Each structure stands twice: as C-alpha cells, then as structure tokens.
Amino acid sequence: MNWEDFAIGVITCFCLLIGLPWTIALIYEAYERIKEKRKGGEVVEIKRVKEVSSYSVYDEKGNLLKSGFKDLHDAHEFATNYLLKSPEQNTVCIKAEITITVKRK
Numbered sequence: 001m002n003w004e005d006f007a008i009g010v011i012t013c014f015c016l017l018i019g020l021p022w023t024i025a026l027i028y029e030a031y032e033r034i035k036e037k038r039k040g041g042e043v044v045e046i047k048r049v050k051e052v053s054s055y056s057v058y059d060e061k062g063n064l065l066k067s068g069f070k071d072l073h074d075a076h077e078f079a080t081n082y083l084l085k086s087p088e089q090n091t092v093c094i095k096a097e098i099t100i101t102v103k104r105k
Contacts, residue, residue: 060091
C-alpha cells in the first residue's frame with residue numbers, strides 16, 4: 001500500500017467534506033441576495049430608469065429644419081448633409097431634449 005497516495009486521498013476527502021458545506025452556504029447566500037434584491041445587507045427597492053431623447057436641427061437664424069431624431073448620430077448626419085447641400089449655410093445647431101424617468105414598483 002502506498003501511504004503517500006492514501007494520505008493525499010484522505011486530505012482530499014477532508015477538504016471536500018469541510019469545503020462542501022461552505023460552498024452550499026455561499027450559493028444559498030447568493031440566491032437569497034438575488035431573491036430579496038439585497039445589497040450590502042439592506043433591502044434595496046428595484047427601480048427602472050427610462051430615458052427618452054429627442055434631437056432637433058436648427059439653422060443659424062434659429063429656424064427649425066427638422067426635429068424628432070431619436071439619436072444624436074442621425075441628427076448629426078442630417079445636419080452634415082444639409083450643410084453640404086446648402087452652400088449658403090455655414091452653421092447649424094443641434095439641440096437635445098432628454099427626459100429621464102424613474103418607474104417605481
């Protein structure tokens with residue numbers, strides 16, 4: 001009988017028997033935190049944040065060229081194309097309206 005292999009087996013079994021309850025306890029605690037939505041020991045109310053943005057493009061005199069863009073990239077693309085197609089225009093302005101709302105349960 002090889003005593004080194006036997007000792008390694010005993011140590012492995014001991015670690016499994018001691019480590020298994022700790023692993024189960026950690027998994028249970030993680031499950032409870034997720035279930036109760038706890039953070040750092042206190043119960044946290046879950047909130048949902050909704051952002052609605054609208055972008056408008058104005059010429060240099062303040063006249064509205066186009067509005068209702070949902071993202072800045074589209075408004076920027078429209079403004080660039082407008083300036084390239086209108087050589088008499090030198091400046092356009094992009095204005096944003098961003099509304100952030102919290103929905104509470």
